[in-house]
Every structure is written in structure tokens, then in C-alpha cells.
Amino acid sequence: DQQVKQNSPSLSVQEGRISILNCDYTNSMFDYFLWYKKYPAEGPTFLISISSIKDKNEDGRFTVFLNKSAKHLSLHIVPSQPGDSAVYFCAASGSGTSYGKLTFGQGTILTVHP
Amino acid sequence: DTGVSQDPRHKITKRGQNVTFRCDPISEHNRLYWYRQTLGQGPEFLTYFQNEAQLEKSRLLSDRFSAERPKGSFSTLEIQRTEQGDSAMYLCASTIAGSYNEQFFGPGTRLTVL
Numbered sequence: 001d002q003q004v005k006q007n008s009p010s011l012s013v014q015e016g017r018i019s020i021l022n023c024d025y026t027n028s029m030f031d032y033f034l035w036y037k038k039y040p041a042e043g044p045t046f047l048i049s050i051s052s053i054k055d056k057n058e059d060g061r062f063t064v065f066l067n068k069s070a071k072h073l074s075l076h077i078v079p080s081q082p083g084d085s086a087v088y089f090c091a092a093s094g095s096g097t098s099y100g101k102l103t104f105g106q107g108t109i110l111t112v113h114p
Numbered sequence: 115d116t117g118v119s120q121d122p123r124h125k126i127t128k129r130g131q132n133v134t135f136r137c138d139p140i141s142e143h144n145r146l147y148w149y150r151q152t153l154g155q156g157p158e159f160l161t162y163f164q165n166e167a168q169l170e171k172s173r174l175l176s177d178r179f180s181a182e183r184p185k186g187s188f189s190t191l192e193i194q195r196t197e198q199g200d201s202a203m204y205l206c207a208s209t210i211a212g213s214y215n216e217q218f219f220g221p222g223t224r225l226t227v228l
Contacts, residue, residue, distance in 0.1 A: 004156075032215050043118070043205055043219030044157065089156045093215045100145060100214030101170065104156030 003027045004092050006105035014113055019077040021108050023090030026071065030092035034102070035064060035075045038087045047088075048075070080112045116140060118220035120206050126226045127196055134192045135223045139208030146189050147217060148181055149205040150174065157205050163189060196227045 005024045013019045021035075031052040036044035050057040050064045050073070057064050063076045077084055090105040119138045127133050139146045145164050149157035160179070161171045165186040175181075178196075183189040193200055203224050207217035 006156075009154075034215060036219075041221065043207070043221050045219070046216045049216065091156070100147075100209065100217075101159050101162065102147075102149075102157070102215065102217065103159070106154060107156050 002106075003030075004090055004103050004105040006088075006090055006108050008108050009106070010109040010111070012111045012113065013080050015082055016079045019075075019080045019084065019110055019112065021075040021077075021088050021090075021110065023073045023075075023105050024071060025073075025092050027092070027094070027103070028071075029094045029098065030103070031095055032093045033064070033066060033073050034091045034093070035062075036089045036091060036104075037084075038089065038107070044089055077110075080110075082112050082114050085110055085112050118206055118208050118218050120204075120220040120223050122223055123221060124224045124226075126228065128228050129196060129198060131196055132192065132194045133196055133225065134190055135204055135206075135225075137189045137191070137206030137208075137220060139188070139206070140210075140218055141187075143208035143210045143218070144186070145209045145211075145214055146183055147207040147209075148189070148191055149207065151203040151205055151222070152201075160191075193225075196225075198227045201225055201227045 034049040035047045038044040066073045087107045091102040121136045147162040148160040151157045163183040178194045181191045203222040205222045207219045209217045
């Protein structure tokens with residue numbers, strides 16, 4: 001039962017253009033969402049998050065959008081840089097006993113070409 | 115380096131052998147998580163500790179798996195009678211009270227069971 005899904009295994013974009021990574025979830029109890037970035041031979045690194053009370057959160061080149069009615073979130077990277085090439089994981093968490101227990105998607109491999 | 119560290123980074127073992135992994139979290143972090151990641155998938159939650167107390171175990175964690183955090187600092191994950199299906203990357207993460215969703219991951223231990 002995949003509660004968090006990233007349906008695009010890979011994405012390729014040109015340097016300077018926008019990268020849009022998508023994520024869908026099925027569990028209505030999720031109320032906090034995160035994006036992690038992972039380089040080879042390293043553990044995932046926290047990138048940006050959003051609470052379910054918001055529909056947008058921005059941090060520099062990274063913006064996360066949340067559409068609760070569609071149970072969909074997306075990560076926009078503008079402008080994309082070659083150093084952004086990595087695997088991006090979407091993750092979700094609930095509250096109460098589920099607080100801090102992250103459920104991850106399968107990941108999307110982003111390649112940014114110079 | 116004050117990040118999360120894991121030892122060993124790689125472990126190759128024969129089916130039926132026992133293996134133990136160690137995780138050293140960031141020193142002031144009171145929560146420690148273990149995840150397992152298989153090829154093409156995102157990390158899957160296994161268990162977590164708050165200080166020395168193990169608060170939850172996933173149903174993925176069979177009786178052959180045991181985890182400890184004896185003094186609320188480092189943690190060990192032991193797998194008894196390893197099976198080929200145990201081959202995966204085992205990730206440790208730590209975090210601090212009030213920010214349980216934003217977890218800091220170690221580089222992982224890659225287990226290969228022959």
C-alpha cells in the first residue's frame with residue numbers, strides 16, 4: 001500500500017529552466033509534507049517542508065505547493081542548476097503518534113543539463 | 115564532523131549470519147529513527163527511539179530484527195539469521211524535540227546478504 005507516490009521516476013531539464021517534481025498521497029491523516037534530496041553515497045538531506053494549513057512555502061529557488069483537495073504536492077526549482085541533480089523524495093507525516101514517522105515516496109531522479 | 119554517522123558503511127554477509135549496525139546521532143538529538151531502503155524505493159520506517167525508549171516498531175521489523183539505544187545516545191540494529199531479502203540500505207536519522215519531521219540522516223549501511 002503505497003501511501004505516497006512519485007509517479008515520475010526521472011526528470012531531465014536544462015540549466016536555468018524550471019524543474020517541477022510531483023507527489024501524490026492517499027492518507028487523509030497526513031498533515032505535514034517534506035522534500036528530501038539525496039546524492040549518491042549520502043543520506044537524504046532535508047530541503048523544504050509545508051504544513052497542511054498552508055498551500056505554498058518558498059525558500060530561495062525552492063517552492064513547495066500543496067493541493068489538499070487533490071492530495072497532491074509539487075516542488076518547483078527555479079532556476080535549475082546542475083548541482084540540483086539528485087534523487088528527490090517526497091515524504092509525509094501525521095500528528096499524534098504519527099508525528100515524526102515519515103512515509104516516503106519512491107523518489108524522482110532529477111538531472112539538470114548544463 | 116557533527117552529523118549522523120553510521121558504521122559500517124558496507125557489510126557483506128552470508129545467509130544465516132547475524133549482523134549488527136551502529137548509528138551515532140547528532141549529540142543533542144533525543145529522537146533516533148531507523149529506516150530501510152531497497153532499490154528504486156524510498157526509505158521505509160522501521161523503528162524509533164525517544165531517548166532510550168523504543169516507542170514504535172513497524173510490522174516490517176520481524177522478530178529477527180532488534181534495535182537498542184541503551185544510554186539514549188548511539189543505537190544498534192541487529193539482524194539475526196540474515197536472509198537475502200534483508201539486503202538493503204539501512205538508514206539512521208536523528209532529530210530534536212519540536213522538529214521531529216525534519217530529520218537528519220546518516221549515510222547508511224549497505225547490507226548485502228549472499
